[in-house]
Amino acid sequence: MFSKILSAFIQGLEVVLINVEADVSDGLPMFDMVGFLSSEVREARERVRTSIRNSNIKLPPKHIVLNLSPANIRKYGTCFDLAIALSVLSAMEYFPKNFIKDKLVLGELSLDGKVSPIRGILPIIVKAKNQGITSCILPVDNIKEASLVSGMNLYGVSKLADIISAFDKNKPLVPLHIDVADNISDVKEIEIDFSQIAGQETAKRAAVIAAAGFHNLLIVGPPGAGKTMLAKSISGILPKMSMEESLEVTKIYSVAGLLENDSPLITVRPFRSPHHTISQSAMSGGGKIPRPGEITLAHRGVLFLDELPEFEKNVLEVLRQPMEDGKIHISRVLGTYDYPADFLLAGSMNPCKCGYFPDYNKCTCTPDEVRRYLARVSRPLLDRIDLCTEMQTVSFDELQHSSGGITTEEIRQKVESARKIQRERYKNINIEFNSQLSNDQLEEICRLGKKEQEFMSMLYRKYDLTARSYHRILKVSRTIADLAGEESIKMSHIREAVCYRTMDRKFWTR
Template structure:
């Protein structure tokens, strides 16, 4: 047999594209020619594959070898095509029967000695292979546990080219891979600050609980040392566990980025991404010449924390407006559009002025112009997308020396999980999971107001010049507060508290 085809795959953003590796070996000038719209690292595979085949003990006669990676319209990047190219060449040389590679996806990078090395993006590739009814996948040994997260798929982990060919020849059933994504899997312990150690700040603690319970965006304003950053760390400790579906969504993103743990690949804890204020727009939303997910996608189903919010460039903050509404980011290039998920909870912290002491005029050393310029870095459209804005006051000496601890994170997390489960049952069969996702008819249905509540909201809307977006966000927050209170209907008390979290930004921005 002088011609063979091996199925492989590559990731384009988070999407998976199947690639057919075709090999033709015939008499002629001894060349190794590769075509198919290849990046430089793929073109270099020719030298790696030829050397690896020889060093693995196989004969490579001096013949004309042509490799085509189709479809030709798709740019091929990375070193993950090394192993399928080698298998295709050896099949074309008659080392393997073509029937042995049918309905099999092969992927992996190779060293010059024939060893197979791990590659990123294995989980989404194997998941897509299952959707296309591929029967088995041959992957690097180091990627085996990650690939095994996809149920009902035969996963074969190989260490080198020789082992790959021996398996394809014998067809012997490999040792069963333990499903590392099982419920009994031991989670890696992580240490987060505890709300019990947060001195004072009862209002901040309450706002954080509401925010996590409904998945709302939270802004903390206060002087330096008031516990804003610690509060964000405490929030990471009260996040509810992810469902299996959510875990797979997050793990696929981290797989493409090459950030999964080899031994425990399934990510079970919600991400908490703390982004430094020097981050660029591309680092935050993703992009580059080869579009890759950014921090907002790495925070999918978790928390994106922006400390020292006004220190971020205004243009960087403004690009968050669309993802905060649509829960995804679309990056357009000349050769296509890439969509990355970005369903995250935004937590931000900031000082009220450059010195951090405003509105305490006795301590504040900033001029009115400096304060206005500092606060002016946060636009009204961005503030409209914040559900709760809470002030963290200066911590008193009595609070610091108080022996009695506050409520622990474990107790708060129990209430959060109860409310999240309530929302899950309420929205079962719908395309939403949390109160913050309520829109349209669902918002009217589950945030219906009585006569008194309607009058209260009308008065607040006119008095505080609320926008339609901020009005709806107040209703969603009130829905979460009612859930925490165990109430079916939203009352004036719930609306009053929700409105209170909108008044802090009015105090500082006055608009």
């Protein structure tokens, strides 16, 4: 007797559909599994056998061969368990074959016959729907997430025995559907409101520009100046995610197993702030069973690196390629994966080891020590940061007289309108923000007037800019012009953009 069931697993972020085939015949009683399987898939044999037994089903002693095809793809993970069990039971005619025909079956089994939820349900269901599959048997705990995809019949099961008793007692399984719209709120919980940050007008302005054009930002200042607070407030002023972006981010968190069950769709831009002791693979993603790293979890949101020079050099170097391409390419023995990683990098650092340079009354570092400290952030990384702003400790006067500043909500509206201008401008090319402009596109889109061109060429010579910094000044000028609602880039926009290149002029060129 032969039976075949459709199942799937996640390879990187890609979904691979798999056929689980079972053949049951008389002969030496055994249970054999083939099909380029990793060890955890091989172990499914014991889990499936035990959970079938504990569901009060007695398997006759037969010769069972199980194959997972296509055989040229290495399979890993535990999401095939339920499909394997049903395939065997169907081959032994415990239920009619047409029950599983054209249905996708997913779920991990535990020894007592319970069906446990799996990671990556959302991308799997999306892929299945695109392939014309309309029904799916899956763990009941995954139903909420799967319900984000409309037009699928979802049969949620909590125990293997549920499926068998559906036929024994003639109580057919009915598709479940949860109206997820009730569970989705796009109201941002603002952790820190801009109006709470006293003084620091320049730094706040830099944060607004960063959010409006999705530019990377470096905040330099002494301890206690409020660098972390400013960085955290950025996620509140970023434009809202579109539905497409929400689904994209939710898929990543689904694969990473980080979706909270009560909020199936992520609508707020991610904010990730890994500790400086993070390893290279936790930052980039990877591992034996590949998982997305911090840079991918920060996709479409903010990656905040507090105390940038404290991170290991190799961890920071990992950021370079994704900061250019918006994705990371990982090669492992089991295959190569592309993870999306289009994030806004917000870094903060002290100006020196003790933190008080250039305040000579407080700073205890020698000039050499200052230089060495700053050199821990490599030039190529700095070249990829569009904006650098300095913060000073707030004076008592400023603290006293700063209240009722502009709120996060007011700023976000400004940012949204700058975003709208960008969306309109880039509707025919495949980018969303000014920071994503390639050099060729820059020439076309940030064309300068004669006066502005002369000013830029003067800057280029005077500050000995690299081509990269030159292009970054142009991009930031474009965002400043967009915030002002101006068609073309003016002198004042360039002048302001140059102010945010302190890393070219002051610290790092000495």
